[in-house]
Amino acid sequence: MLRVTNGRVHDPGNAVAGEVRDVWLDGGKVVAEPAAEPADVATLDAAGCVVFPGGVELHSHVAGSKVNAGRIMCPEDHVDHYRCRTDVTRAGCGHTVPTTYLTGYEYARLGYTTLFEAAVPPLTARHAHEELRDIPILDTGCYTVMGNNHLVMKVLSDPDEERRAARLRDLVAWLLHATRAYAVKIVNPGGVESWKWHGGPVDLDTSVPPYGVTPRRILTGLAAAADELGLPHPVHVHLNHLGVPGNVAVTLASMQALAGRRAHFTHLQFHSYEATRSGSYASGAPAVAESINQHPEFTCDVGQLVFGPATTMTSDAPMEFRLHHLHKDKWANSDIEMESGAGVVPMRYSPRQLVNAVQWCVGLELMLLIRDPWRVFLTTDHPNAGPFVAYPMIVRLLMDREFRREWLEKLNPRVRRFTTLHELDREYTLDEIATVTRAGQARVLGLADKGHLGVGADADVAVYREQGDRERMFAAPAWVVKGGEVVVRDGEVVAAVDGRPLGVDLGDPPPLAADLAEQFESYSSVRLANYAVEDAYVPDQVLIPCAP
Amino acid sequence: MIARQQVGLATCTLGEVKNRADLVIFWGCNPRESHQRHQARYSASVKGQFIPEGRKGRRIVAIDVRPTSTTAAADQFIQVEPGSTFETATLLRALVAGKRIGIEEDAKVGGVPLHVWRELAEAIKAADYGVILFGLGVTHDRGHDLNVEELGALIREVNDYTRFYGLPMRGHGNVTGSNQVMGWQTGYPIAVNFNRGYPRYNPGEFSVLGLLAREEVDAAIIIATDPGAHLPGDSVAALQAIPTIYLEPHVNTTTGWATVVIPVAPAGVAAEGTFYRMDNVPLRVRKLVDSPFPSDEEVLRSIKETILHA
DSSP, X not given: OEEEESOEEEEGGGTEEEEEOOEEEETTEEEXXXXXXXXXXEEEEOTTEEEEEOEEEEEEOOSSHHHHHHHHHOGGGTTTOEEOOOSSSOOXXXXXXXXXXXXXXXXXXXXXXXXXXXXXOGGGHXXXXXXXXXXXXXXXXXXXXXXXXXXXXXXXXXXXXXXXXXXXXXXXHHXXXXXXXXXXXXXXXXXXXXXXXXXXXXXXXXXXXXXXXXXXXXXXXXXXXXXXXXXXXXXXEEOSSTTOTTTHHHHHHHHHHHTTSOEEEOSGGGGOEEXXXXXXXXXXXXXXXXXXXXXXXXXXXXXXXXXXXEEEEESOHHHHHHHHHXXXXXXXXXXXXXXXXXXXXXXXXXXXXXXXXXXXXXXXXXXXXOXXXXXXXXXXTXXXXXXXXXXXXXXXXXXXXXHXXXXXXXXXXXXXXXXXXXXXXXXXXXXXXXXXXXXXXXXXXXXXXXXXOSTTSBSOEEEEEOOSSHHHHHHSOSEEEEXXXXXXXXXXXXXXXXXXXXXXXXXXXXXXXXXXXXXXXXXXXXXXXXXXXXXXXXXXXXXXXXXX | OHHHHHHOOEEEOHHHHHHHOSEEEEESOXXXXXXXXXXXIIISSOOOSSOTTGGGGOEEEEEESSOXXXXXXXXXXXXXXXXXXXXXXXXXXXXXXXXXXXXXXXXXXXXXXXXXXHHHXXXXXXXXXXXXXXXXXXXXXXXXXXXXXXXXXXXXXXXXXXXXXXXXXXXXXXXXXXXXXXXXXXXXXXXXXXXXXXXXXXXXXXXXXXXXXXXXXXXXXXXXXXXXXXXXXXXXXXXXXXXXXXXXXXXXXXXXXXXXXXXXXXXXXTBOEEEEOTTSOEEXXXXXXXXXXXXXHHHHHHHHHHHHTO
16 A cells, blocks of 8 residues: 655546645555555655646657657667666667657656557557557557548448448447557548549548548548447547648638537647748637637647657658658658558757747647636647657746746747737646646546546556746656556656556447458458457557447 | 668558559569569559559569569569669659759660660659569669668659659568567667667667677577578678577578577467568468477577576
């Protein structure tokens, strides 16, 4: 039994806002305070500390084919960022694309205990699971990309609305089960397939070859399927036109199309740009934030830009090709048959570069203008907008407007013409930080045992020493506890326990429909019988129930 | 690998080749002998979703220094001089980009008239979905990784006009899997040195040949390869001079001299595991029969545990 005592507990899920109270942990769970002092109890004295639930990361790129393509392509990212092995940790390296072990240690060192890989094509799902198993300490899961999947688009091309919905629901369940994934991911719906046909960027109502379905139908169809299956996490949407000035139009139109359905919009910063008269970037954050404010069924994460190096990697292959043309630096691409694509391009964001400065402001504007912290989450779309190790600094930017102003002074001065960040005075409270980094994320993921410290919650706890400098405070927790074991002490990993894989309980989904199975056998380069990920890749997977 | 770290590589899975590629260029490879099912399954005769006619729906070009069964079955065979990969790839880049070449129209590049290259460049731009499948003739030609780098640059520049990709025709069972696992565990795909307690990468210096040539290795564990057959004589002699532990299911040119040979169950026959195909698609290989021998994994685990608890 472990007791965390004397700390100020911030547990927004249970409306505990900084009260000094004890948290008792036993058998991997938070338990009620025992009636009598137990004999074998270890105590962490958290006097002068805040006690948070373990952090929950719902959108990061940490495992799988495109992440590893980034690692392999970019040795320059690793050479100055290495860790020697210790008695409890393995050696590793990498800054924006760290090795799997280092990824686990670095997340744990920030107080995170749960992590989701945000984009996995079904064909390479085994690879993602192999890497997730090599990420220590954190419980992990992944999302399956479906927004350019041929079977999905074929089903969606059915004119019969009812049959279409029923077949899509079965297909989504089958795909999720085959990939042992946690949620439905949509990346640039229709846009990746269009690119394979040399088509241009797609709008919401562009008919996409070869099945003639529109991004609108892909979005609404998959959102409905996720809802009807009662998946714990709604569709996780990367919209069309990522990174393009003026994309606020397609963002708002997509939100309009999904109104009334649960949906999570990811790295919204990249989707919230107005176009200036010269076609350059201006903030569209106020309009997008207002749309989120008005739709309680929506959540989003921000994808905050971090100045310095980044490695962009996404299934949005055409977007990566466009990025590659900015600098003509190296570019990796992989079209994935019948499913998806992927691209990787290294980047460096600079505060003097006006576009980057606008992007940086847009992210913070979204965080400050969206009023409900339960519906906007802190991410950097790691490593696309920057590495996750920047979270403590971003927390300070949110909590400390003076610090924000200092940073605004360092930006390209023209940025004030194109954003409103300098007018925003809001400062996040500790409770709000706890919400946007764990409580809210766990809730939208449907993880009832995570992101809070009520009795029955997983014994995942992060304890930070109170400091005026919030960046230092959140960069080195006094303790991090995972599953009841102390894994980090004073910002250093002291035990590298194994995390568990997370999945959804779909029961025994119906087999792939005969016409789809025939299509698969005809055109895939693997046999259907060899497609589904075996149990061996997700040993003891924890299955979260669906609520259809 | 080294070329990918310089320019990246635009590529696709083999199913995309099958379903979409209307132009297939075999460059410095002979899959009809080295990858015998490749053409039938993915790259020549197979019927794809958008290539319903199969072989007739594809234009196949073979570039090689000598006629082979692959070049004989191609629509066009461009026989080049040895050592000309970099030069010809550079020429194609210039032709695709419409640059002035500054040589006479009847001049030869790589032993091939300019007009042949000009026509190939036009065919590349006119394709809907083209791929270059390149083999040892590119990677082991004079220039090595620079050849691949130049091909990579050509491939990405053609993407300004159409979809165009490159796939290395990799051999050796699961060499791709080895690169992948090294990548996610150490950050680097090959040539990793842990002697300072963290991964360092320097191909050449930390490659097998370099380490053996400098006699820096005082013991070796050898898995899933036959150095006796694949390494130069000097390197084999250097290995023979030190203690070696060899995990191998078959008798081969290394088993005779390795200090310790541990027979293992062959993966995909008597042991399961993950196999990364040449296009990085991970496949499950199954255990079909029982073997009296342990798997590679079991052997390594027991060696590790024995050392840990010594």
